[in-house]
Amino acid sequence: MSSTPAQWKSTFEPLAFARQLSTRTAQPPLPLADIQRGICEAATRPLNRATTLPAQAYTSEEFFAWEVTHVLRAGWQCVAHISQVPSPGDFLNLDLLGEPLIVVHGKDAAIRVLSRVCPHRSMDIMPEGFGYDGHTLAEARNGRPDCGHTRLFLCPYHAWTFELDGHLKACPEMHQAEDFCRDNFSLKTFRCEMWLGFIFVNLDGSAPPLAEGLTDMAADLAAFQLDKMKLVIAREWDCPFNWKVLAENFMESYHHLGIHHKTLQPMMPARDTWTEQERRHYVRAHLPYKDTVRDAYRAFEEKGDFSAALPPVLGLSDRQKSEWGLFLIHPTFLLATAPDRVIWYRLQPLGPDRLKLLTTTLLAPEALELPNFEQLHALTTEQLTQFHLEDMEVCTAVQRGLYASGWQPGRLSHLEMPVWLFHRYLAARIRSMWPTDDYAAAPSQRA
Ligand code: FES
Ligand SMILES: [Fe+2]
Numbered sequence: 001m002s003s004t005p006a007q008w009k010s011t012f013e014p015l016a017f018a019r020q021l022s023t024r025t026a027q028p029p030l031p032l033a034d035i036q037r038g039i040c041e042a043a044t045r046p047l048n049r050a051t052t053l054p055a056q057a058y059t060s061e062e063f064f065a066w067e068v069t070h071v072l073r074a075g076w077q078c079v080a081h082i083s084q085v086p087s088p089g090d091f092l093n094l095d096l097l098g099e100p101l102i103v104v105h106g107k108d109a110a111i112r113v114l115s116r117v118c119p120h121r122s123m124d125i126m127p128e129g130f131g132y133d134g135h136t137l138a139e140a141r142n143g144r145p146d147c148g149h150t151r152l153f154l155c156p157y158h159a160w161t162f163e164l165d166g167h168l169k170a171c172p173e174m175h176q177a178e179d180f181c182r183d184n185f186s187l188k189t190f191r192c193e194m195w196l197g198f199i200f201v202n203l204d205g206s207a208p209p210l211a212e213g214l215t216d217m218a219a220d221l222a223a224f225q226l227d228k229m230k231l232v233i234a235r236e237w238d239c240p241f242n243w244k245v246l247a248e249n250f251m252e253s254y255h256h257l258g259i260h261h262k263t264l265q266p267m268m269p270a271r272d273t274w275t276e277q278e279r280r281h282y283v284r285a286h287l288p289y290k291d292t293v294r295d296a297y298r299a300f301e302e303k304g305d306f307s308a309a310l311p312p313v314l315g316l317s318d319r320q321k322s323e324w325g326l327f328l329i330h331p332t333f334l335l336a337t338a339p340d341r342v343i344w345y346r347l348q349p350l351g352p353d354r355l356k357l358l359t360t361t362l363l364a365p366e367a368l369e370l371p372n373f374e375q376l377h378a379l380t381t382e383q384l385t386q387f388h389l390e391d392m393e394v395c396t397a398v399q400r401g402l403y404a405s406g407w408q409p410g411r412l413s414h415l416e417m418p419v420w421l422f423h424r425y426l427a428a429r430i431r432s433m434w435p436t437d438d439y440a441a442a443p444s445q446r447a
Contacts, residue, residue, distance in 0.1 A: 026405040030056040035063045036430045043427030050412040050420045055402040058242040064352040071331050071429050073203040076210045078333045082197040083230040093146045100124045106164045113201040114166045115188035118155040125155040162187050197227030213281035223315045229362040233381050237357040241399035243349040250334045251418035253287050259390045267293050274445040275417035280434045283421045287324040294322040310340035313364045330425045
């Protein structure tokens, strides 16, 4: 069996504690229509009167089922970065919203997202921990349980084999099956689009084309050359909270003042953060460095001494070198850009209060050539883990609050504009629209 490197999966001790304490019964149930009405009411308020959503938007099984159909399966979910499957034959497995998936780099260089469900008798052809090490043709890669390389996919149950494009190549002892045509038994292919090196899937096939709605964002990010970057850190977390609790937490920087007062607030004070105008498919926020941090970073860059920190990505503008950027492509793509790295979170919602999360860091290829790369890699890993642990604690505790009878609707700060925009996106989906389709876009917080 393939082994999982100790550092790949994170054990977060407060989780067990949080689960014990969560009674999950104190909030009265609310019918789906009332939850949706509550979201739409919150979304019609201006930012300076903005409120939180009904608690049941984060706890109701019924609302989660609605989201799975109308928000998550209907939207674009990012499943991998091209550096995870760089060559023909490379593949990556993940389960998303009940779909066992393979992201595969084909012999024809195309990237595909296939179902792992065998069209013979439904076996998941590569469940985690099975399908490598001699069971099939695939070999595990990078010491990871979810990445591999193969020339064919083999279902271990009755040994049907599939090409990398999903077509059935061979199936033993099927010659007596009448009217059996191999072409009718391929692994299912899901709609997929690659954007700036990130591989997205649309499970129900209904989403508008991805790249068309993101041309401004692509221009904004061009200097980072995201498609050339390498994903060098990936850590998986079992999260006992709703996926929206994480998305809201990721996108607002008001909480630098609280939980990140020692880590992020000294670098990027909450009060200086601001959010761009409302857009149809994404949210964009800026987190400028404090002047002293910006000046120190410039001096360090001029000296060219990268013994203790990563150099900035080549070709960034002065503004890009003096702030972090936050991006949310609706519904779940979360990206943070720093001058020297890019942080991407992959979300796999499992239920109203369960989420599998992969936190990752991508670096420019030149960073991997640094003589002290190993040391910088360790430092970067520690930084990613440190501030994420702070977020894990607050998100876990927020979910407990959402279940309690002591819960009450809250008010938002202007620094939580990304949260308000996210709520407006959810309200638009409830109306089967997109943000700004049937109202004027909210303006940017800076001219
Ligand atoms: S279930 Fe896959 S070959 Fe039979
Ligand atoms: Fe945070």
